[in-house]
Amino acid sequence: MDKSNSSALRQLNSMVLITILTQIFILLKNALVASHFGVGIELDAYNLSFNITNFVYSFIGAGISTVIIPFLKEKSNKTALNIFITFIYTVSIIIFIFMLLFKNQIIAIAGGSNGIEFINIASNIFVYTLISGILNALIKFANAVLEFKGQFNRQKMIVLFTSIIFVLLLFFFKDISIYDFALILLVTTFISFIAHFYFLKRTNFDFNINFDINNDGFKQMLRLYIPTMMSSGVYQLSLLIDTMISARLDVGSISILNYANSVIGMINMLLLANLTSFMYPRLVKKSNEIDQQKSLIHYILLTNTLMCLIFVLFFIIGREGITILFERGKFYK
Template sequence: MNPGRKIVRATIVIFLLTFLSRFLGLGREMAIAYRFGATGETDAFMLALTIPNIFYNVIGTALAAVIVPVFEDYEIQGRRPEIWRALSVIVNFIIVAMGTGVLLGATGSSFIVRALGPGFPPETMQLAINLTALMMPSIVLITLAGVFGGILNANHVFGPVALGPVAMNLAIIVSALVGFYHWGIYNLALGTVTGALLFALIQIPALRQVGFKYAFLLNVQDPAVRQMLKMIGPILIVTGVFQIYSVIDVRFASNLEAGSIAALNY
């Protein structure tokens, strides 16, 4: 297939999957609204969901952005094995460092929730604490998904990256509609973690196809790793600034009547 046709084909695939993801995103909100409405329970879930969303939008997006130019640079120089090692370091660092942070965050979720939702009544506060602890693993999973997406984009593979949000939205929709009667809002949290897992896993076969060579390395002094870390600072600042608004929204809405945070999301 000639390059022109490849570009057209990739564009069509991305467009269709993005459209499907947006459509299912609407379906996700409708499913949550249908089952849980605008209530204190939904407020607690939306607050807990804010945390993994921030990590993905800030760290996951920033890592994906810096991987592409560094990968291209090493690819041009014929140093692909070196960039695979560097990317393995990034993946391992996320698993080890962020995994440790997730464990600490799960045990200290009460501090996080009180900082984000200081106006919650006691029962909503406790529910938000429980949901936050339950959804903490999704932070690692969704950040890994962002890194995997960056690797695939650098290799001009876009379909699995666009398919990830589709799988995540489907998982949340199913959890809202099917498990509602058994575990209530907790099933929605489990669906979110499952969706984040699918988001990451769905990209792994494509990673193998592009030749990603995983190795258990933690050498943060690797030149490619250092190059990415130097580039990531400004991107983190820009993406982080945009997330401040969501934090402010949640904090203020937590002081209003029950369902206010949910209403903002709907």
């Protein structure tokens, strides 16, 4: 047991280290974006398109790990898993086609009366973000399997690798348009997609398309998935509402909101996402409910303690931290 705990601790430490490196590059990316685009209409249009896509596909991807991981434990659940995966990603494709066909109307409703130029830019970028969104939804599935197999650090290394590529492209290409930026996002997402499914294939995970929605196991998975999806989607809904309100304010309001959310997202990714992805499969694999409850209590106490420390840190850093991160280039002007 001591060896197991020691190995788990080393794995968690590695995850945190990789995530810290990743967040450093994400901070560099945000600083470069601020320098390239500031808080103008182009970045507002991109952020609106991205946030709409992220809202829709967060509903699909958010509950995947929560539902799939317990069902990976038993081989008897294989048929239900196949049906569930087939159903969820068929719905994803239908949503993708619908949003692609009605992209102008969706942007016009979400963006309010922001003018023809804003709607045209956002609608054109929407194609890039939609493709990235459905790829990320598929990546969520690959992540769930890799987490169950204990391969936490492989997916973290993929995120680090693609973040480095993103930053290098932004650094070396000085005069990029907002469309170039959206294309870079799509390319790095596609690289991440290929890498995730390469490692997924190496786990010998086998999948077969199955549309038998009358299967009892599938119905059970769907019952678990819907409340998980809705609870995760509430947060994304609040972000989308904030974005839609910002779209009706002065030019640059959406971008400023997105910069602020990126700082908060960095903390969520560094602490909550790491701890959740690490602890949840371990809780599922525990043999009895008492051990699961004890581990869950320790996890909650650890998370709350860390979040309190982070809350204090935000007040200490304050205005100076934002200045160091963003105030240069077009953002400063």
